[in-house]
Amino acid sequence: MRRISLTCLLGLIFIIGTAAAMSDVPENITFANSKGDVAFPHKAHQDAGYTCKTCHHTLENDTDTPEQKCHDCHTADSEVTAKDAFHKVCRDCHKDYKKEHKDSAAPTSCTKCHAKK
Ligand code: HEC
Ligand code: HEC
Ligand code: HEC
Ligand code: HEC
Numbered sequence: 753m754r755r756i757s758l759t760c761l762l763g764l765i766f767i768i769g770t771a772a773a774m775s776d777v778p779e780n781i782t783f784a785n786s787k788g789d790v791a792f793p794h795k796a797h798q799d800a801g802y803t804c805k806t807c808h809h810t811l812e813n814d815t816d817t818p819e820q821k822c823h824d825c826h827t828a829d830s831e832v833t834a835k836d837a838f839h840k841v842c843r844d845c846h847k848d849y850k851k852e853h854k855d856s857a858a859p860t861s862c863t864k865c866h867a868k869k
Contacts, residue, residue, distance in 0.1 A: 777817070783838075788866030792842075807841055 777798075783790040797807075805811050808818040810825075826834040842865070846858035859865045 785866060787862070788869050790838075790865050791867070 777794070779793075779795040781792040781794050783792065798804075803814045804816070804818065805814050810820070811818060822837060823834060826832055826837040828834065843860060846856075846860045849858050850856050850860060
């Protein structure tokens with residue numbers, strides 16, 4: 753009897769823990785930026801079918817949840833600066849995608865990503 757309730761309790765903790773981890777995945781992110789804020793619809797990119805590792809390149813497995821932000825490693829004076837890292841990931845993918853999908857909403861110009869202040 754005691755063993756069963758312990759199993760149930762652990763099961764419940766696991767479910768709650770998983771739900772909490774899922775809800776921590778942001779739906780929309782805005783990067784405050786000196787050039788103008790950049791909007792990033794995070795969930796829309798997941799829904800488009802990109803796996804977590806596509807962007808969170810330090811994950812070992814695709815099912816892992818990232819523990820660190822890009823900005824924890826990519827700063828203004830890191831070897832690969834935040835600016836270069838984001839331009840490379842965001843803009844290069846959009847550029848490639850647009851070669852095949854000319855009408856795509858994926859922004860590739862400065863002012864389409866960096867909102868006017
Ligand atoms: C198209 C690129 C892209 C994809 C795909 C993507 N993410 Fe992200 N994710 C980002 C970026 C960029 C950030 C913002 C990081 C920052 O602020 O430095 C972020 C932030 C996060 C955060 C918040 C981190 C924190 O500490 O605040 C979590 C959690 C997260 N992503 C989980 C996931 C998971 C899980 C998946 C896959 C199901 C996924 N992401 C897919 C680009 C992506
Ligand atoms: C734990 C630290 C860490 C985190 C978190 C991290 N990076 Fe990186 N990243 C690095 C390091 C170190 C490199 C240097 C080259 C390498 O080891 O691949 C790098 C390289 C890159 C490159 C390649 C640059 C080039 O010139 O080839 C891009 C693009 C990049 N990161 C984008 C991101 C994005 C976007 C995120 C968040 C979604 C992120 N990184 C999260 C550490 C990190
Ligand atoms: C691996 C590919 C990939 C990466 C990485 C990526 N995107 Fe996208 N993004 C897309 C595609 C594909 C679309 C357009 C889908 C469509 O045309 O409906 C898009 C659309 C968008 C849109 C327009 C949404 C709309 O419907 O108006 C914004 C804004 C955007 N991305 C911002 C970003 C930012 C900021 C980053 C980097 C943090 C980023 N994206 C990284 C593939 C990517
Ligand atoms: C696909 C979206 C996208 C496009 C296109 C884009 N950027 Fe960015 N840019 C970003 C993101 C995301 C960051 C990083 C934000 C952060 O570090 O929080 C950034 C960072 C920067 C920074 C660093 C400023 C700071 O406060 O750290 C400058 C400067 C910049 N971009 C200028 C430009 C210029 C000029 C162009 C056009 C030639 C351009 N960007 C095109 C998304 C974009």
